Amino acid sequence: MVIGADAGGMTAASQARRRRPDDLDIIAFDKGGYSSYSACGIPYFIGGAVKEMDDLIARTPAGFAEQNIEVRLRHEVTAVDLEARTVEVRDLSDGTSSTESFDHLMVATGAEPLRPPLPGIDLPGVFGVQTLDHGMDVLEFLEKKEPRRACVVGGGYIGVELAEAMLSRGLEVTLLETAPQPMATLDPDMGEWISRSMRETGITVYTDEPAESFEGDAQGLRAVVTSEQTIEADIVILGLGGKPNVAMAAEAGLPIGESGAVEVDRQMQTSFPGVWAAGDCAEKFHLVSRQPVAIPLGTHANKEGRTAGINIGGGYATFPGVIGTSVTKVCDLEVARTGLNEQETQAAGLEYLTVTVDSTTRAGYFPGAEPIKTKMIVEKKSGRLLGGQIIGREGAAKRIDVIATAIWNEMGVDKMLNMDLSYAPPFAPLWDPVLITARKAWQRVEESSAIPG
Amino acid sequence: MVIGADAGGMTAASQARRRRPDDLDIIAFDKGGYSSYSACGIPYFIGGAVKEMDDLIARTPAGFAEQNIEVRLRHEVTAVDLEARTVEVRDLSDGTSSTESFDHLMVATGAEPLRPPLPGIDLPGVFGVQTLDHGMDVLEFLEKKEPRRACVVGGGYIGVELAEAMLSRGLEVTLLETAPQPMATLDPDMGEWISRSMRETGITVYTDEPAESFEGDAQGLRAVVTSEQTIEADIVILGLGGKPNVAMAAEAGLPIGESGAVEVDRQMQTSFPGVWAAGDCAEKFHLVSRQPVAIPLGTHANKEGRTAGINIGGGYATFPGVIGTSVTKVCDLEVARTGLNEQETQAAGLEYLTVTVDSTTRAGYFPGAEPIKTKMIVEKKSGRLLGGQIIGREGAAKRIDVIATAIWNEMGVDKMLNMDLSYAPPFAPLWDPVLITARKAWQRVEESSAIPG
Numbered sequence: 001m002v003i004g005a006d007a008g009g010m011t012a013a014s015q016a017r018r019r020r021p022d023d024l025d026i027i028a029f030d031k032g033g034y035s036s037y038s039a040c041g042i043p044y045f046i047g048g049a050v051k052e053m054d055d056l057i058a059r060t061p062a063g064f065a066e067q068n069i070e071v072r073l074r075h076e077v078t079a080v081d082l083e084a085r086t087v088e089v090r091d092l093s094d095g096t097s098s099t100e101s102f103d104h105l106m107v108a109t110g111a112e113p114l115r116p117p118l119p120g121i122d123l124p125g126v127f128g129v130q131t132l133d134h135g136m137d138v139l140e141f142l143e144k145k146e147p148r149r150a151c152v153v154g155g156g157y158i159g160v161e162l163a164e165a166m167l168s169r170g171l172e173v174t175l176l177e178t179a180p181q182p183m184a185t186l187d188p189d190m191g192e193w194i195s196r197s198m199r200e201t202g203i204t205v206y207t208d209e210p211a212e213s214f215e216g217d218a219q220g221l222r223a224v225v226t227s228e229q230t231i232e233a234d235i236v237i238l239g240l241g242g243k244p245n246v247a248m249a250a251e252a253g254l255p256i257g258e259s260g261a262v263e264v265d266r267q268m269q270t271s272f273p274g275v276w277a278a279g280d281c282a283e284k285f286h287l288v289s290r291q292p293v294a295i296p297l298g299t300h301a302n303k304e305g306r307t308a309g310i311n312i313g314g315g316y317a318t319f320p321g322v323i324g325t326s327v328t329k330v331c332d333l334e335v336a337r338t339g340l341n342e343q344e345t346q347a348a349g350l351e352y353l354t355v356t357v358d359s360t361t362r363a364g365y366f367p368g369a370e371p372i373k374t375k376m377i378v379e380k381k382s383g384r385l386l387g388g389q390i391i392g393r394e395g396a397a398k399r400i401d402v403i404a405t406a407i408w409n410e411m412g413v414d415k416m417l418n419m420d421l422s423y424a425p426p427f428a429p430l431w432d433p434v435l436i437t438a439r440k441a442w443q444r445v446e447e448s449s450a451i452p453g
Numbered sequence: 454m455v456i457g458a459d460a461g462g463m464t465a466a467s468q469a470r471r472r473r474p475d476d477l478d479i480i481a482f483d484k485g486g487y488s489s490y491s492a493c494g495i496p497y498f499i500g501g502a503v504k505e506m507d508d509l510i511a512r513t514p515a516g517f518a519e520q521n522i523e524v525r526l527r528h529e530v531t532a533v534d535l536e537a538r539t540v541e542v543r544d545l546s547d548g549t550s551s552t553e554s555f556d557h558l559m560v561a562t563g564a565e566p567l568r569p570p571l572p573g574i575d576l577p578g579v580f581g582v583q584t585l586d587h588g589m590d591v592l593e594f595l596e597k598k599e600p601r602r603a604c605v606v607g608g609g610y611i612g613v614e615l616a617e618a619m620l621s622r623g624l625e626v627t628l629l630e631t632a633p634q635p636m637a638t639l640d641p642d643m644g645e646w647i648s649r650s651m652r653e654t655g656i657t658v659y660t661d662e663p664a665e666s667f668e669g670d671a672q673g674l675r676a677v678v679t680s681e682q683t684i685e686a687d688i689v690i691l692g693l694g695g696k697p698n699v700a701m702a703a704e705a706g707l708p709i710g711e712s713g714a715v716e717v718d719r720q721m722q723t724s725f726p727g728v729w730a731a732g733d734c735a736e737k738f739h740l741v742s743r744q745p746v747a748i749p750l751g752t753h754a755n756k757e758g759r760t761a762g763i764n765i766g767g768g769y770a771t772f773p774g775v776i777g778t779s780v781t782k783v784c785d786l787e788v789a790r791t792g793l794n795e796q797e798t799q800a801a802g803l804e805y806l807t808v809t810v811d812s813t814t815r816a817g818y819f820p821g822a823e824p825i826k827t828k829m830i831v832e833k834k835s836g837r838l839l840g841g842q843i844i845g846r847e848g849a850a851k852r853i854d855v856i857a858t859a860i861w862n863e864m865g866v867d868k869m870l871n872m873d874l875s876y877a878p879p880f881a882p883l884w885d886p887v888l889i890t891a892r893k894a895w896q897r898v899e900e901s902s903a904i905p906g
Contacts, residue, residue, distance in 0.1 A: 050820075399854070420791070422791070426497075
């Protein structure tokens with residue numbers, strides 16, 4: 001039995017079905033109206049780059065039925081009894097409830113948008129966007145109410161993506177960010193370019209300026225109030241990030257880790273045999289900080305769901321953990337990170353140094369060469385690569401995967417600088433930006449460890 | 454003293470100067486007319502994508518002079534006496550010769566185009582293109598003789614790039630390839646797409662069809678003859694690859710390895726102390742096949758030159774070797790490879806299996822999602838990744854660097870499939886093509902090792 005019919009849950013269901021074609025009933029409940037959709041695609045659907053909602057849906061309940069997997073949408077699991085191995089399910093269409101029993105339970109309840117208890121946050125027109133249902137709510141509001149001014153509160157991934165989506169729909173857009181720069185998952189020195197690019201695109205960006213309250217009434221929203229000013233707004237999008245949706249799991253008695261997500265082992269099993277978790281609600285192990293973390297991301301959900309599904313199906317698989325890789329497009333910029341940023345490195349108690357290199361995506365003389373800024377965070381004594389950040393124009397961001405693969409392999413920058421990466425003028429300078437940065441980082445490590453003569 | 458004033462030699466000179474600012478005279482000789490240029494950029498200069506020849510020149514002799522490095526162009530080193538530690542240098546402008554002595558000798562004589570002894574290969578209008586002087590010869594011929602029909606003999610990197618360059622200058626272009634597909638450095642099943650794309654762009658491509666002779670007279674070229682036909686041509690470009698230019702080094706007594714290049718140790722030193730080699734003329738160690746190889750590529754030349762220069766300058770550095778990574782653009786395709794291809798895997802005596810996956814560069818529903826075909830070659834029993842090949846449209850090829858980094862770290866595909874690579878709809882499907890391919894490859898390894906029940 002699966003709770004939550006999106007990436008984590010349904011990947012597990014499919015894997016389990018593949019390995020146990022006959023002897024397992026599989027049923028998935030979701031309180032929302034959609035199965036297996038691309039949550040990461042929602043901002044692009046709202047902005048209009050993706051035309052059809054159907055494009056975001058990888059697989060419908062009818063598709064799952066062909067694989068003999070039953071999906072019941074608008075069915076909310078309200079309680080789990082781990083001892084009795086049953087769940088209480090409410091059919092949201094008619095309010096009736098039933099009790100269903102399970103051998104295996106897959107907890108895949110996802111994440112929910114952070115909604116701090118600010119005055120007015122529950123006013124109509126204030127939206128958090130985590131699920132496709134949320135996205136459809138925003139779209140309906142945009143089409144029916146035709147708001148003219150949008151205020152995005154919080155410049156996380158969803159915040160910056162939705163700010164751009166609102167702009168491309170013709171709204172006036174203001175972004176409020178508590179940190180010195182939006183995309184605070186990158187270091188402030190990198191984020192400065194993001195603010196600049198957003199402003200050049202036409203978004204008003206205020207940094208170091210949290211929202212304090214929302215003004216309006218039942219008729220609608222009027223403004224967002226900060227310590228500095230009152231910003232008129234007809235719609236507010238909360239872009240403050242998400243937190244694991246674990247209320248029901250916690251109530252059932254499943255241990256919740258320090259990250260706020262459900263504790264699992266490397267097979268994605270909770271401490272209750274036969275009870276599994278995957279996706280945004282499940283805790284992940286960070287391979288660099290060696291700490292438990294909660295990182296809501298579809299690509300983790302898929303891999304974790306696959307892992308759990310193989311194990312439920314009688315195979316053996318483990319999910320080793322994550323290193324915090326992410327990427328997005330902000331206006332004309334590509335922005336990516338992996339490993340630890342400076343703040344996370346400090347929190348992990350590691351001594352480090354940083355190197356930032358400006359280069360180009362292609363040979364400098366080649367048409368279409370675009371700027372790329374690459375930063376590495378390196379352990380001071382050993383030269384071990386701890387983190388990387390990239391900002392640039394077209395062709396920049398996917399280079400983060402080379403840095404991620406290097407971190408995955410616990411490489412030192414001294415081992416990286418001679419790596420045989422691809423070179424041709426349309427694709428890179430003679431030294432790829434990643435190699436230049438590794439080379440300079442190693443130079444810094446050598447300098448910092450030199451014994452004074 | 455440096456022989457050859459391009460990537461390998463001049464990078465060494467710069468590094469040595471940086472570490473020994475005062476106590477080392479550095480002089481570089483080159484028989485050609487240019488220093489430190491991008492050989493890989495020549496096809497794009499001929500084709501017109503790069504407008505100015507100066508753009509290809511990273512640094513002129515005047516630039517080196519500022520760093521107290523003397524560069525003498527059009528000076529050919531005709532002989533080396535390793536015992537006396539002297540070289541004979543001929544000034545090509547006036548034919549005078551002189552003898553110069555050295556403490557350190559940097560051999561960086563590069564590569565020369567393969568010119569098989571076919572009848573007529575020395576006719577005017579038949580060009581090999583390895584150096585910028587060669588490129589300028591071709592350009593002069595194109596401008597003065599205004600040829601209408603070009604025949605490119607050999608579909609290696611330079612061949613396909615120059616075929617496209619000729620086409621973009623308005624010539625009728627035929628490509629003759631001995632192998633079943635051009636870019637035979639990739640496996641034939643991958644290369645088929647390249648032939649198709651070249652034909653769609655307007656290049657006539659004949660495969661499995663070597664050139665046998667060239668017809669013409671002192672007035673010019675008339676045709677290229679194969680076993681099948683006679684192809685009219687006013688200009689021929691040899692795209693058969695290059696070989697290390699080691700005649701002088703061999704004559705001086707420097708050991709030449711089985712790859713045909715000068716033998717060096719990991720510090721880039723030959724068996725003669727103080728005599729170093731770097732770049733296309735120097736042998737490389739292939740980290741997957743564990744065999745010596747000769748691979749002419751500017752990015753290796755730079756890294757090897759840096760290594761030699763640090764050692765000459767009194768530091769310590771090693772160059773670990775290469776894994777055969779390369780990339781190019783062919784018409785509307787991006788083409789890349791790394792590690793071993795099937796033929797090389799067989800030659801290395803390894804049992805292997807292959808997996809090829811068709812995917813997209815972005816989420817399938819996202820605007821601008823382009824096709825990408827990814828192939829992996831995997832050791833059969835262990836699942837160790839041996840090689841990778843990628844063909845696709847915009848955004849495809851640079852993913853080869855992830856595969857290269859994985860091979861560099863001797864990863865098995867089982868360790869790759871959960872790697873934390875970046876995901877967002879504008880950059881990748883939920884599972885990056887590299888991860889899908891690794892996942893399927895591991896599935897194949899598991900299936901092939903299953904014990905029959």
